[in-house]
Amino acid sequence: MGNQNPLAYDYTVAKLFLFTTVLFGIIGMTVGVLIAFQMAFPELNYLFGEYATFSRLRPIHTNGVAFGFTVSGIFASWYYVGQRVLKVSMAESKFLMTVGKLHFAVYVLTILLAVVTLFMGITTSKEYSELEWPLDLLVVVFWVLWGVSIFGLIGIRRERTLYISIWYYIAAFLAVAMLFLFNNMAVPTAIVSGHGDWFHSVSWYAGTNDALVQWWFGHNAVAFVFTTPIVAMIYYFLPKESGQAVYSYKLSLLSFWGLMFVYLWAGGHHLIYSTVPDWMQTMGSVFSVVLILPSWGSAINMLLTMKGEWQQLQTNPLIKFMVLGSTFYMLSTLEGPIQAIKSVNALAHFTDWIPGHVHDGTLGWVGFMVIAAMYHMTPRLFKKELYSKSLMETQFWLQTTGIVLYFSSMWIAGITQGMMWRATDEFGNLSYSFIDTVVVLHPYYTIRAIGGLLYLVGIFIWAYNLYKTIKVGRDLSDKEINVNASPMSAN
Amino acid sequence: MDLGQIQAYAYFFFTAFLVIVLYAYIFHLYRAQKKGTRDYEKYGNLALDDEVSTKPLEKIEESEETPKK
Ligand code: HEM
Numbered sequence: 265m266g267n268q269n270p271l272a273y274d275y276t277v278a279k280l281f282l283f284t285t286v287l288f289g290i291i292g293m294t295v296g297v298l299i300a301f302q303m304a305f306p307e308l309n310y311l312f313g314e315y316a317t318f319s320r321l322r323p324i325h326t327n328g329v330a331f332g333f334t335v336s337g338i339f340a341s342w343y344y345v346g347q348r349v350l351k352v353s354m355a356e357s358k359f360l361m362t363v364g365k366l367h368f369a370v371y372v373l374t375i376l377l378a379v380v381t382l383f384m385g386i387t388t389s390k391e392y393s394e395l396e397w398p399l400d401l402l403v404v405v406f407w408v409l410w411g412v413s414i415f416g417l418i419g420i421r422r423e424r425t426l427y428i429s430i431w432y433y434i435a436a437f438l439a440v441a442m443l444f445l446f447n448n449m450a451v452p453t454a455i456v457s458g459h460g461d462w463f464h465s466v467s468w469y470a471g472t473n474d475a476l477v478q479w480w481f482g483h484n485a486v487a488f489v490f491t492t493p494i495v496a497m498i499y500y501f502l503p504k505e506s507g508q509a510v511y512s513y514k515l516s517l518l519s520f521w522g523l524m525f526v527y528l529w530a531g532g533h534h535l536i537y538s539t540v541p542d543w544m545q546t547m548g549s550v551f552s553v554v555l556i557l558p559s560w561g562s563a564i565n566m567l568l569t570m571k572g573e574w575q576q577l578q579t580n581p582l583i584k585f586m587v588l589g590s591t592f593y594m595l596s597t598l599e600g601p602i603q604a605i606k607s608v609n610a611l612a613h614f615t616d617w618i619p620g621h622v623h624d625g626t627l628g629w630v631g632f633m634v635i636a637a638m639y640h641m642t643p644r645l646f647k648k649e650l651y652s653k654s655l656m657e658t659q660f661w662l663q664t665t666g667i668v669l670y671f672s673s674m675w676i677a678g679i680t681q682g683m684m685w686r687a688t689d690e691f692g693n694l695s696y697s698f699i700d701t702v703v704v705l706h707p708y709y710t711i712r713a714i715g716g717l718l719y720l721v722g723i724f725i726w727a728y729n730l731y732k733t734i735k736v737g738r739d740l741s742d743k744e745i746n747v748n749a750s751p752m753s754a755n
Numbered sequence: 756m757d758l759g760q761i762q763a764y765a766y767f768f769f770t771a772f773l774v775i776v777l778y779a780y781i782f783h784l785y786r787a788q789k790k791g792t793r794d795y796e797k798y799g800n801l802a803l804d805d806e807v808s809t810k811p812l813e814k815i816e817e818s819e820e821t822p823k824k
Contacts, residue, residue, distance in 0.1 A: 271807050348805040424813040427801040500802050509799030514784045517795070521780065525773065543762075746806055 273347045274355035275645045277364035281340035282638055282645065284372060286727045288336055289634075291379070292328025293720045295321050300713035304706060315383055323394045324382050329626065330392065330489060332375050337634035338436070338493040339371070339410065344641050345429055345500045346414065350421035360416045367409035374402040386463060390478060392485055393447050397465045400448045407444070411437050428516045432496030435524060439488040447481035472539045483531035490625060492523070494633050495562050501637050502566055502586045506576055507748035511568035515561055522558030526551055533604035536613065545606065552604030559597035566590040581656040582750055585636035588664065592628025596621060611686070616705070617678025620671045627667045627719055635659075635726055640750050642730055647745060648737030650752035655729045663722035669715030677708035 302308045302318050309317050343364060347353055354361050378395055381387075387394040395403070414437055418426065426434075450465035469477050503510050510516055532540065532548020567590060570576070576583045599621050603612045612618060643650055650656070684704065687695040737753070744751055787793040801812060 273807055347807075349801050351805070351807055351809075351811050353807055422815055423801065423811040424815045425798055425801065427798065429802070503799065503802040504805070507803065509796075509803055513795045513797075513799045514788065517784065518777075518781060522777070748803070 271353055272355070273344075273353045274361070275344060275641075276361070277354070277368055278340050278343035278641065279645050280365075280368045281336050281343060282641065282730075284368075284375070285333060285336040285340055285634065285638055286730060288328055288332025288375065289723050290727060292325055292333050293716075293723050295325040295328060297713065297716045297720045299325055300709070300716045304709035304713050314385070320383065320385060323387060324379060326392060327378055327382065327394065330485075331378070334489060334494075334626075334630055334634060336371075337637060338433075338489075338497070339367070340641065341493075341497050341500075341634075341637050342410075342414070342433055344645070345497070346417050346433070349423065349427040349429060349500065350417055351423045352417060352421045354417070357416065357420060360413060360420075363409055363412050363416065367406055367413060370402060370406040370409065374399060374406060377402070381463075388448075388450065388465065388467070390447070390467065392482055393444075393478075396463045397448070397450055397452055398463055400444075400450075403444065407437075407441055411441070427500070428510070428513065428520065429496040429500045431520055432492045432499065435520070436488045436493040436496070439484060439492070443481045443484050443488065447477055475535055475538060476540055476544075479534040480528075480531045483534060484527060486625070487523070487527035490630050491527075491559075494630050495523075497633050497637050498562075498566055498586060498590060501633075501640050502569055502583075502590075504748055505580070505582050505586070505636075505640055505750060506570060506573055508569050508571075508573055511565050511571060515565045519558045519561030519565065522561060523555075526555045526558060530555055530604070533600075533609065536604075536606055536609040549604050549606055549609075552601045556597060556601050560594060563590045563594045563597070576749075580749055581653060581660055581752075582636050582639055584660050585632045585639075588660075589629050589632035589636065592624055592632065592667070596625035596629060599624060611682040612678060615678035615681045615685075616674045616708070617682070620674025620678055623667070623670050623674070627663070627670065631719070632663070638730065639726075642733050643737075643740060643751050644745055646734050646737070647740050647742075648733050649740055649744075650750060651729050651732035651737050653752045653754050655725055656752070659722040659725040659729070662725070663719045666715045666718030666720075666722065669711055669718065673708040673711040673715065677705045677712075680704060680708075 298308065298316075299318055299321050302321075314320060343354070354364060377399055381396065381399065382394060386396055388396055414433060418430070449468040451468065452462070452465045453460040454462045454464060467474055499510060499516060529551040530548055532544045532546075533552045534548075536545045536549070538545075567587065570583070570587060577587055602608055603617070603621060639650065639656065642648070681701050681704075684696045684701045685694075689695050740751055784795060788795055797812065804812070
């Protein structure tokens with residue numbers, strides 16, 4: 265160390281990832297709103313030739329929001345929370361500082377290349393694993409760098425005990441590493457056989473095996489990208505913002521192990537009534553129902569953390585985001601197990617009820633938590649007061665309305681669709697043709713797109729508010745920053 | 756016994772085993788707290804008291820510390 269200045273946390277890398285969180289949030293969700301309108305108004309597919317068709321844009325949306333927006337948010341929060349709960353500054357280690365910056369550089373390069381290649385139509389066609397092998401290798405590089413950063417920081421910590429959030433970050437790191445490697449195993453065709461483009465590959469797996477590995481990966485990507493690290497965030501940011509220690513630390517440990525064991529077996533629920541062995545489907549269903557327990561364990565722990573302090577829900581918009589976030593987490597982890605029951609899945613699978621479920625989780629839980637975390641961090645990162653509390657309130661209500669429009673329309677659309685597909689007349693003939701369902705669903709698709717648009721407007725308000733905070737926010741002294749509730753200007 | 760039956764038994768006992776482990780863990784957590792061997796709840800404060808200048812809850816001794824650059 266050997267410097268005269270008192271030791272302070274170094275947020276250089278956290279700031280970098282904060283910017284990409286906002287940037288990829290805007291890109292990913294703008295594309296999302298566009299494809300939602302395309303579903304309602306198909307003419308919108310022909311805006312920019314092949315580049316703006318639904319099939320090109322959908323992977324850009326999913327990759328953009330999952331691996332751009334969410335993963336950036338996770339990294340930003342790690343480079344903030346990690347230092348604080350371990351009580352060690354990144355300024356204390358040149359090595360970790362370099363690793364952090366390199367981590368960011370490789371990450372941004374990968375995501376930008378991902379956007380370009382997906383626009384060009386270069387894809388493995390595996391859902392949520394669309395990137396071709398050269399990009400997969402880059403993903404491995406930045407993921408390993410993240411691991412070095414996690415374990416490096418732990419190695420030089422002052423605080424002996426690892427706070428529960430750290431456990432969740434570690435779990436996310438390890439599990440995604442394993443899932444990603446196995447699901448992306450592929451043979452580059454040009455190298456092996458001399459056929460195809462140099463970047464082209466085929467999966468190691470085929471047929472039913474491919475489906476099994478794919479959904480073992482896919483479901484656990486939900487677990488270890490959209491759940492575990494987000495739980496890590498809420499375990500830090502909600503107690504800190506509200507000034508209330510987590511309601512039960514023991515419950516947090518218990519839910520942690522519960523989540524780890526149960527999640528890994530539930531992926532079969534994506535393949536119900538498919539060609540995978542029946543016992544696997546049953547196992548997927550059973551474990552999905554059991555999964556309610558550890559999921560609600562965390563969520564209830566969060567709500568109880570607010571015990572006796574519920575007035576903060578009225579006064580602090582960040583508490584609003586986080587409390588509603590954990591409520592949406594409860595909703596989607598109840599809805600998921602219901603959809604995993606075989607007879608329900610027979611109706612729900614392939615319908616719009618599935619994206620309804622997805623967006624309860626992603627917009628309500630993941631999105632709100634990332635938004636709140638970045639709001640909480642910004643005053644500390646830049647020593648500025650948050651620019652506008654009233655804009656935060658506006659954003660909150662716009663986005664909440666957006667989510668409600670989104671999931672309610674998709675519930676109705678999905679169940680209507682499922683019922684129409686299976687309806688038969690007295691002779692066993694199908695009562696409806698496919699186009700009949702499309703006509704009925706059109707209004708709901710429009711409502712969904714409007715809901716998404718409201719959420720996107722909220723994202724722009726968020727970006728504007730953060731930008732203004734950094735540019736013109738009131739300067740804060742250290743004393744004003746070292747508080748629980750984030751300093752924000754009332755206007 | 757055919758393979759399916761063995762699988763079914765193995766599955767049942769494995770599940771029962773996991774349930775026992777889970778309850779044993781809950782029991783362990785609460786007993787340790789009650790007997791005072793370990794106060795888990797104090798770790799909740801790690802999120803609240805997280806300034807670099809304040810005293811760690813359980814400091815790593817200097818001798819254990821890895822040398823810093
Ligand atoms: C207890 C927890 C959960 C269970 C048991 C569960 C169960 C399910 C089921 C049964 C499906 C539909 C499979 C199908 O028929 O196509 C599904 C889809 C999905 N869920 Fe969940 N879910 C849970 C929580 C969540 C959460 C919290 C999120 C997001 C934050 C989420 C994101 C997704 C996604 C992205 C899909 C769509 C996969 C696809 O592309 O087909 N789930 N889930």
